[in-house]
Amino acid sequence: MKISWKQYDLQLKHTFRISRGARNVVPVIILTLEHDGIIGYGEASPAKRYGESLETIDAFFRKTNLSQFDSPLQLEDILTNVDSIEAGNTSAKCAVDLALHDWIGKKLGVPLYQLWGLNPKKTAQCSFTIAIDTKEIVEQKVREAAEYPILKVKVGLDNDEEMITTIRRVTDKVLYVDANEGWKDKHLALERIKWLKDQNVEFVEQPMPAEQFDDLKWLRDKSDLPIIADESVLRLSEVPKLAEAFDGINIKLMKCTGVREAMRMINTARALNMKVMMGCMIESAVGISAGAHLSPLLDYADLDGNVLISNDPFDGVRNIKGALTLNDMPGLGVTLRQ
């Protein structure tokens, strides 16, 4: 097994602004795994918040030694080994996980949804993200998103009400709201949630900082809307504890080390009677397709990371009016555009 990796700069169609900052270009790393004449693709989209960068990913791949294994089919042993190289590095680990799965699907001649026994007609309906911006730009973006039946709205700065009222003036679509830890006071958060309930919002994601766990418990107890964990959830071992403060979890492949652990998190959340959402970073069709293959197991999907970019280096799952549409090619079903 040989791996190589390359940086791609994903260009955003619009400046992407959430409560923590703004970006125009997002660099990602595509991992290529070669074995037995078959190529598997993986992707790492690093997030500074979780201690990753292009440099940490490069360093991690240099420490990754897959030549000690005979085949990607030794998935459990390989991923256990990769996970033990160093703590963190979740997007780098995710790239390895995705490349192995892509390879296995190709080797066995089945798309991943079929390897997992899932129905591709049941991929989740995907929300389209509206980032924080001025009234004029938000209104324009909502109009541009006309074809998407569900919008996910970023809030958590000072203009929450303006964001929502602006959108509600234009459309009565289903709205998900993501505060990205933006509210620091539980009473303020509860007030906002009450108001959002009246605006016909479906749920609120991560209303308060992950560190304020007791406030989040208090809030969930009093909230009329389901509260979904995002920044609070990274990996499998955290899921049971989160059931005390959240109604569901938003799994991100780049934070949880890939589809194998994501599947385990979904199973655990189900046992805990929690809702399951899958989100994404800004990613190419490689990462987004991986989530789409899993999506028949989800309640909510926010897998629009590659819809927001103008130069996706890969073709894979298509987002057709919010419907994640998978092809029937083996593995992830992604091909590098020339």
Add this chain to the structure above:
Amino acid sequence: MKISWKQYDLQLKHTFRISRGARNVVPVIILTLEHDGIIGYGEASPAKRYGESLETIDAFFRKTNLSQFDSPLQLEDILTNVDSIEAGNTSAKCAVDLALHDWIGKKLGVPLYQLWGLNPKKTAQCSFTIAIDTKEIVEQKVREAAEYPILKVKVGLDNDEEMITTIRRVTDKVLYVDANEGWKDKHLALERIKWLKDQNVEFVEQPMPAEQFDDLKWLRDKSDLPIIADESVLRLSEVPKLAEAFDGINIKLMKCTGVREAMRMINTARALNMKVMMGCMIESAVGISAGAHLSPLLDYADLDGNVLISNDPFDGVRNIKGALTLNDMPGLGVTLRQ
């Protein structure tokens, strides 16, 4: 997809006695699924305690309509449908789950351990069960079990101490102890566990009745040995609650509806930091092989159900001195003996 089924009477080498009764012959039903020129085998070994019998299994299969699906690869939809036919019927549902998995493995040309990315060299070391009997017979059985490095001892009647002392006179092997809900008083249970600890026992399974959940919590709190749930655990949704009273769970395919749900239970137990054991009913090589394919994910395995019988209709996983030894044939790797 066509299914057919047939009864086989498994002959026990020794009368099998636990705290609830004794048996010499165990009838099971083998399910055969045919599709696209490939045959998949499944097995149902019904337990009266869980409301099943040969008749309920027959009735359940008559209500099972797989012709509405195109292929066993639609695993999630099929199993969701089968599960919804009627509550309970877990061993009948397990037979369908196993037959589908056997078929899928054969279709894709891989053993199940490989479909799941597991290492067949890491199958669990399997315990050998010593049932409750007279001193003389117990001693004889322990000598006959010389090749097995781990013994699982059934207790829970009046002769617990005699069982263990008899065994300890013959061997200092690792012992698992299974009380099968036999102790009704928590103080008595705690006393016995303390004594067992001194006899160098590894863990105790289901010391008290599942209904006495609060007593079990009390007991776990005070116990020096890990307590594993058996009769208390059936399916996925129960696992989180059990973490309050047990250190681990004993999953049985016949109780949890098969390997798909078993995998989900393993994932959930891991998230809850619980130990995972897999047990079995008296089963042919069909059921036991299914457990063996999963066993690299286990801490403890008690998959000796087909070692205890003299006329296994199938060849599959071999129990070689307690080591579950899988072949490299696709699917379950089982063949019908002529």
